[in-house]
Amino acid sequence: MRFVWAVFRREIKSYFVSPLCYTAIAAFLGIMGVLYYALLMGYERTRLRAAMNPLAEMPGVENIVRGMLGSDIMWAFLIIVPLLSMRMLAWERQQHTAELLLTAPMTTWHLVLGKFFGAVFVLITMLALAVWMPFVVVYWGSADPAPLLSGILGVLLYGALMLAIALLASSLTESTIQAGFLTLLFMAVVYVVGILVPRVPLVGENLEQFTPGGNLSLLARGVVDTQPLVYFLSMTALLLFLTSQIVDSQRWR
């Protein structure tokens, strides 16, 4: 475990002196800000319309929270996760520090976990910087805080899964640029599948629970079910395991 800790600590130190990391954080906050603005304006319009119609019910602010922490945040990840993937395994290989890590007396699993948790830490930092937006809405809109809390958990798990995809992609190449594009490609496939699956006749609804997006919206509803938890954790673990197998197999080539 101390090896994971060592790699993790170095990762964090290195992330927070790199322009790439700040670019990713800035991009994330920018997208979230625009999203927040758009959702607020949309809410304002429906509220005004409702105020003019005595029969209509006043809309709640839940949609804003659901939007920010549900389906829309996926698009923000499509930009920042490939950026972060550029500082993962391909980067170590490109600057020849992989030799240091791979000749240390630790297993590849330690290395993969250390790198993964380092990226997750950056993700947590980003979310911490953005979370005030839906929080403000929930607090002054007197809405139920449950969807906010479970939504944050969902975004965290969803982001971690995407970072695991990025780590896998970055283990396949020696160029950081390629790692970024490969991550983008993998994520695009996941997204397209996520969009198409619900449209499959008859079984679409049932298949949706196997997509990351489907599980994310389950959590955004405000209930922490075991199904999405098990789904995200097991998928992430599987990807990390595959990554460490890939890195090990490269040692044997």
Next chain:
Amino acid sequence: MTSTSTSASAGGGSASPVPPGRPRQSMIEIDQLHKFYGPFEALKGISFTVRSGEVVGFLGPNGAGKSTTMKIMTGLMPPTRGSVSIAGHDVLDEPLEVRRAIGYLPEIPPLYPEMTVRDYLSFAAELRGVPRARRRRAVDLALERCGLTHMAQRLVGNLSKGYRQRTGLAQAVIHEPRVLILDEPTVGLDPTQVIEIRGIVRELGEERTVILSSHVLPEVQATCHRVVIINRGLVVADGPMDELLSRESHGGVVASLRRPPEELDPLRQLTAVRQVQRLGEQEFRFFLEPGDDVRERFVAGLANSGYGLIEVRAETATLEEVFRDVVLEEVPA
């Protein structure tokens, strides 16, 4: 220099020195090592052994298979056939034990430019499993050994090439490894830096087993006790430095004469001379009879000969000549 390093390591107390009086066991055993890259056979059955405490130079022209062999030794790459064991552990069966025993400096030092030298070495120590309580002292010792103490707070990315190489070297010795594997430690450095790095390597070699690869010959001649020369994936020479040098030695004496005779015959008549070669207008190579005091008698005779002796020196082969001979000789076509 030497005494400071010894006392420093004794004072550091973190070393695990080989107990005195123990017979020298073999630290590196390479047996019939083969490596294919696709259809290309990079190593064609390399075997050699390095005993504890030896400093071995691993020589060969570019592309001979030096880096490949070293990567296999560190477990970065598997052999196609054959076995390598380090400190009694097989690289395939006990990779973690092997990695605990070695310090490795790759051809390109594995440095993080955004870290300070001290942070970097501290990270390397942690990765090598140096316990937290001893880490600071290990870093200080490595800094001192590699002449980096005054650079400790600098960013690695801002260091000159020579200091980067030292940082790489410091990383390789931070955990007091029993076996040090250095891949071309002085490549690309200027002559002063080369001499400094050599000095450091020589000092490090006093306490541990070192194998260093190079295609620069004076490198190996200056630092190593023994040389293993490989070419095109085969070991073409292996032996102690002086043995290898004397084997190839011409054993001649070169003399310059101000007034040489027209013919070589009068020179052949001189005391203790077996054969003479003309090298230039005034320069001759003399091959002497065997014996202990031949050179003394020869020089005395030559000085009294009236040919105007102005310079005389004994010839020993340089490693360069040995290298040229074995490498050219063994190449079939």
